[in-house]
Amino acid sequence: MAKPWDNMSEEQWESICKRCGKCCLHSLQDEDTDEIYHTNVLCRYFDVEKSLCTVYENRCKIVSQCLKLNKDNVDKLPFMPKSCAYRQLFDPQYTEKPTPPLKGRVISETEIDETQIEDYIVDWEDL
Numbered sequence: 552m553a554k555p556w557d558n559m560s561e562e563q564w565e566s567i568c569k570r571c572g573k574c575c576l577h578s579l580q581d582e583d584t585d586e587i588y589h590t591n592v593l594c595r596y597f598d599v600e601k602s603l604c605t606v607y608e609n610r611c612k613i614v615s616q617c618l619k620l621n622k623d624n625v626d627k628l629p630f631m632p633k634s635c636a637y638r639q640l641f642d643p644q645y646t647e648k649p650t651p652p653l654k655g656r657v658i659s660e661t662e663i664d665e666t667q668i669e670d671y672i673v674d675w676e677d678l
């Protein structure tokens with residue numbers, strides 16, 4: 552069955568993103584349970600003042616873990632925030648919620664010892 556987004560142009564698809572940056576936070580996955588843990592550690596390329604990725608056009612080349620979301624993968628990525636506008640599009644159980652900016656609540660990956668990243672796991676109520 553045809554879905555509303557099937558015929559979206561690239562521009563329409565891109566316009567869905569709220570540029571919240573929540574998918575740019577580091578996440579950890581428990582090897583035994585597959586459970587996802589979100590941290591408050593943010594990719595070095597996300598500018599919290601402007602709320603945008605500073606390397607957007609080349610993001611997947613510059614950051615190997617940065618995935619380009621598309622209509623086939625966005626609902627299959629367990630680490631995607633439940634408040635992500637794309638997840639809400641694909642799964643109505645994720646209803647629109649206010650998404651306060653990340654500014655003041657995160658730390659850049661450049662400022663931490665990444666071997667200690669587990670210390671930065673946060674229970675994000677609005678993620």
Ligand code: SF4
Pocket residue numbers: 574575594595596597603604605606607610611614617618
């Ligand atoms: S490179 Fe990827 S993870 Fe990093 S800020 Fe840009 S979009 Fe987010």
Ligand code: SF4
Pocket residue numbers: 567568569570571572573574575620632634635636637
């Ligand atoms: S979490 Fe979703 S809405 Fe927010 S920046 Fe990432 S892709 Fe865009």
